[in-house]
Amino acid sequence: MALPPNRTHRIVVPRSPAREARSFLAQLDDQSRRLREDLRGISAAELGWQLKPGTNTIGMLLAHIAIVEVYWLQIALGRGAPHADVDAVLRFGADDDGMPLPPGKRPPAHLRGRRLAYYEALLARARAFAKRTAGRWPDAEMERMVTRHRRDGTRSRHSVRWILYHVLEHEAGHYGQILLLRHLYRERRNA
DSSP states (O other), rough: OOOOOOOOOOOOOSSSSHHHHHHHHHHHHHHHHHHHHHHTOOOHHHHHHOSSSTTTOHHHHHHHHHHHHHHHHHHHTTTOOHHHHHHHHHSOOTTOOSSSSSTTTTOOOOGTTTTHHHHHHHHHEEEEEHHHHHGGGOOOGOEEEEEEEOOOSSSSEEEEHHHHHHHHHHHHHHHHHHHHHHHHHHHHHOO
């Protein structure tokens, strides 16, 4: 998305002891605002469209963005069961996005026909959780290291700062995929 000319662009971060965390949250809010603008008017059909079986839909990606935001912040909080905690926050399970989708498979049936408002509500619950948790972490908290325990038994260590960065870059990456899917959908419809 090209930036409009003749405009001033800023990310405003309120002064607080949690300035660094709030900076990440402000950046996330800006990404989300841009994504909402680019999705304005999208139909349920487009949200559920697959390029081919086994590929993600825009709806799956939106659900995945919400899940990952909550999942990684649960890890930063030191929660031992982030998958279970995702459902408690989102009222949508950590595996309900259908990702990764096996080759040749269709999207989860429970996402069929969902409208943008459904995904916006999911994303809003994720962001509200992020603001309730990360929004109060003091700058010194950014250096704290946490261990992620994966289902397969492997572990990895991450700083809280890296986790916030990862949530931001994750959303930005999937935003790019969503824009590409919109382009491909329109191209196929016009062919």
